Amino acid sequence: MSILTQLNAPPIYLICGGIIAFVAVLCVIFLIRAWRAGVALGMDKGAMKRAVTSSATFSLLPSVGILLGVIALSGSLGIPWPWLRLSVIGALHYETQVAQAAAEQVGMGTLSAARMTPGSFATIALLMSICIMWGMILSVFFNKKYTQKLTVSKEKAGGGFGDLAMTAMFIGLVSAYLGSYVGGFVSGNGLFTFTGDWTPIAVAAVSALVMAGFVYLAEKKQKAWVESFSVAGSMIVGMAAAVVIGLLMK
Amino acid sequence: MENKFNESWAAYTRGTHRIGRICTVVTLIMLVGAPFLMGTYLGALPDLGAVARAFLSVGLVWTVSSVVEFLIYTPMLGAGGGYLAFITGNLINMKIPCAVNARDIVGAKTGTPENEIISTLSIATSSLVTILVLALGVLLLTPLQPILQSEALQPAFSNVVPALFGAMAYKYYRNHMNIALAPLVLMSLLFILMPKLIESTSMMIIPSGALAIGIAWLLYRKQKGGN
Numbered sequence: 001m002s003i004l005t006q007l008n009a010p011p012i013y014l015i016c017g018g019i020i021a022f023v024a025v026l027c028v029i030f031l032i033r034a035w036r037a038g039v040a041l042g043m044d045k046g047a048m049k050r051a052v053t054s055s056a057t058f059s060l061l062p063s064v065g066i067l068l069g070v071i072a073l074s075g076s077l078g079i080p081w082p083w084l085r086l087s088v089i090g091a092l093h094y095e096t097q098v099a100q101a102a103a104e105q106v107g108m109g110t111l112s113a114a115r116m117t118p119g120s121f122a123t124i125a126l127l128m129s130i131c132i133m134w135g136m137i138l139s140v141f142f143n144k145k146y147t148q149k150l151t152v153s154k155e156k157a158g159g160g161f162g163d164l165a166m167t168a169m170f171i172g173l174v175s176a177y178l179g180s181y182v183g184g185f186v187s188g189n190g191l192f193t194f195t196g197d198w199t200p201i202a203v204a205a206v207s208a209l210v211m212a213g214f215v216y217l218a219e220k221k222q223k224a225w226v227e228s229f230s231v232a233g234s235m236i237v238g239m240a241a242a243v244v245i246g247l248l249m250k
Numbered sequence: 251m252e253n254k255f256n257e258s259w260a261a262y263t264r265g266t267h268r269i270g271r272i273c274t275v276v277t278l279i280m281l282v283g284a285p286f287l288m289g290t291y292l293g294a295l296p297d298l299g300a301v302a303r304a305f306l307s308v309g310l311v312w313t314v315s316s317v318v319e320f321l322i323y324t325p326m327l328g329a330g331g332g333y334l335a336f337i338t339g340n341l342i343n344m345k346i347p348c349a350v351n352a353r354d355i356v357g358a359k360t361g362t363p364e365n366e367i368i369s370t371l372s373i374a375t376s377s378l379v380t381i382l383v384l385a386l387g388v389l390l391l392t393p394l395q396p397i398l399q400s401e402a403l404q405p406a407f408s409n410v411v412p413a414l415f416g417a418m419a420y421k422y423y424r425n426h427m428n429i430a431l432a433p434l435v436l437m438s439l440l441f442i443l444m445p446k447l448i449e450s451t452s453m454m455i456i457p458s459g460a461l462a463i464g465i466a467w468l469l470y471r472k473q474k475g476g477n
Contacts, residue, residue, distance in 0.1 A: 011291050019280045023337060024381050026273050027374040030330050033269075034370035037262045041363055051352040051368045055375040058351060062344045063383035065410040068398055070384060071391070079388055081288070087384045089281065089339040094312065101308035105300040119297060122289030126296040129281045131309040134316035135336035136274050142320070144267045147329040150361045161470050163360045166326055168429050168466035170350050171422050172459030173342070175433035177415045179458070180451040183441020188448070203409040204416030211420040227355050231347075231417050238413030239406035246405035 003116045007078025016084035023088050050228050057232040061239065069095065076111045081125055094132055102127040178204060199245050207238030259363055263329065266370075270333030277337050318456060325360065326350060330370035338377040342452060343411050347418050348376045354421065429465050433458045 006012075031052075038048050066086050073082035073095060085095050102124040103111040111124075150162070181200040188196025214230035217223045226233075289295040323341055324332045327349055335345045352372035358365040387394060397403070423430045437458050441448055 006292055009291075012288055015284055015287050015291075019277070019284060020381060020385070022280065023277060024378060026269075026277075026337070027334060027377045027381070029269065030266075030334055030370055031374035031378070033262070033265065034330060034367050034374065037259070037363075038367040038371070040258055040262075041367065043364060043367060047356045048367070048371060051356050051371050052375045054355050055348050055352050055372040056379050058348045059344060059376040059379040060383065062340070062410055062414065063380040064387075064398070065343075065407050066340065066380060067384055067387035067394075068407050070387065071395060071398060074391075079391065083384060083388050084284070086340075087338075087381050088277070089337060091340050091343065098304075098308055098312070102300070102304045105304035105307070106297060117294065118289065118292035119294035122285050122292065122294055122296040123300050125285035125288065126282070126298075127301050127304045127309070129285060130301065130305060131312045132316065132339070133278055133281065134313050135320050135341075136278055138317065138320040139324075139333050139336045140271050140274050140278075143270065143324060143329055143332050146324050147332065150325050161467065162325075164466045164470055165463050166350075166360045167422065167426060168462040169322060169326070169459045170346070170418075171426055171430045172433050172462035173346070173455045174415050174419045174422060175430060175437050175462065176451055176454045176458040177411065178419060178434060179437025179439075179441050180448045180454070181412060182438040183445055184448055186442045187445040191445070192442070199405060200409055200412035203412040204419065207413045207416030208420035211417040212424075215421070215424075231351055231414070234417035234420075235410070235413040238416055239409055242405035242409040242413070243402060247402065 002113075003118070003121070004078055004113050006118065007116075007121060008080065012078065012080045016080035019084055020087045054228040054231070057229050060232060061235050072096070073099065076113050076116060077121065077124070081121075085128060089132060089136075090128070091132075095128060098128050098131050099124050199242055202245055203238045203242045206241040207234045210234040210237045263366075266330045266333070270330065274333055274337060315452065318453075322455070322459065326369075327373065328366040328369040330366060331373040334370065334373045334377060338373070338380070340380065342455075343414070344380070345373055345376055347414055348372055351418070351421075426466075428469060429462050432465055433461045436461060 035048060039045065069086050070079070070082045073085075077099065082095070100111050103109070103115075103120070105127075106120040106123050108115045108120055181204060185196040185198045185201055186192060186194055211230060211234040214226050214233060217226045218230070285296050319341060320336070323335065323346055326346060327335050331345075331349055335341055335349075338345070349369045349372045352368050353360075353365055356364070356368050358368045398407070419430075423434075437454065440454070447454060
C-alpha cells in the first residue's frame, strides 16, 4: 500500500474530520451566544445580520484560496491532515514552511510523497502542531486580563484614542503589504531594476477602484446593502484582473 | 435597569472566557494528540528528537510571531473573537480584515460590548464558511482539482491578498490619508532598498503599525488640544 493511500485512509479522515467538527460546533456555539447577547443588549438585528452576511461573503474567496493550499500539500501529506490544518488553525505560508523544515530534519531533503514514511509523516504533523500553538496558549492565560484592560465604558466609547489606534494599526498592516508589492516590483529582481512582478500592484489598484465604486453607491446613492458585498465584489474583480494580466503577459 | 444589563453582560463575558479557555485547551490537546494517534494507526510514532531540532530551526521564529500576533490582534478581535481566531487561524489574510470590515459596517467602537458581539459574530461566521468551503472542496476534490489548478486561474489565486488589501486600503486610507501616507511611503522605500525584507512582511507590520499609531496619537493630541 502506498504512503498516500495510508495517509488518505478512513481512520485518518475520522481523526481529522472529528477535530474539524469539534471546532465547527464551537463556532456555532460562539455565534449563537453572541447573537443572543446582542439581542439582550438591544443591538439592531439588521446590523448584526449585516455583520454576518458581510463576513460570509468576505470569507468565500480567501477560503477557495486556502483550498488550493490543501490541494498543494495533499500531494505529499495526503488530504485529511492538510484539510485539518488549513480548516482549523493554520495559514498556508506557515504550513508549507514548517512542513518543509520538518522534512529536512527527518532526512527527507524535500517534502514529497516519494520519500515520505509513516514515521516522517507523524513527525512533520507534530511539528506543524507545536510551532503554531502559542497564540492559543497565550489566549488561555492572558485573553481575559488583556481584554478586560481594553474594555471601555459606554460613556467613553468613541471618545478615546483606542478606536483610532486600532484603525491606525490596521492601516499600518495594509501599508506594510502594499509597500511589499511596490518593493517587489522595483527591486524584486535587483535594486531599482523595475522588472519584478507588477501584478499585485495592479490587482490592488483595480480592487481599490471597484471598492471606490461600492462606496459611492453606498454613500451617494443610498444603497447601503452593497456594503455587505463590497469587499467580496472588489476582490472578484481584482482577481479577474490578475487572470487578464496573466493572459496578456503570455 | 443598568444593573441588570451589567449583570447579564458580566455573565456573558464570564461564559465566553470559560468556554473559550476550555475549548482552546481541548483543541490544543486534540491537535498535538492527533499526530500520535495517526502515528499509532500508521505504525510509527513521531521522532521527538527531530521535532525538537526542527523547532529550534524554524519554530522559534513562529513563537515570536505568535506573541506579537496575540498582542496586536487581541484588541481588534475582543475576547470571543480572540479565542476563536487563534483556534481557527488565517489571521492576517482573513480573520482580522473580516472582523475590522464588519465592525466598520456596523460602526462599533473598540472595547465596547457592541464591538465584542460583532467581532465574535464575524469570526465565527468566517470560520464556518472556511470549514464549509474546505469540506465541500475535499468532497469534490476530484472534479474541482483541474479547474482550481488550471494555469489560467493561477494568477487569480496567487493574488487573493493583494485584492483584499487593495479594497481595504481604499476604505481606510480615504478618511485617514494623513495617517496612511508616512507608513506607506516608508514601507515602500524599505522594501525597495532592502527587498530581502519582503520575505518578512508579516514582521514589518510592527514598525509600520507603530508609526501609524504614533502619527494617529499626534493628530489625536492636536485635535484634543484644539477643542
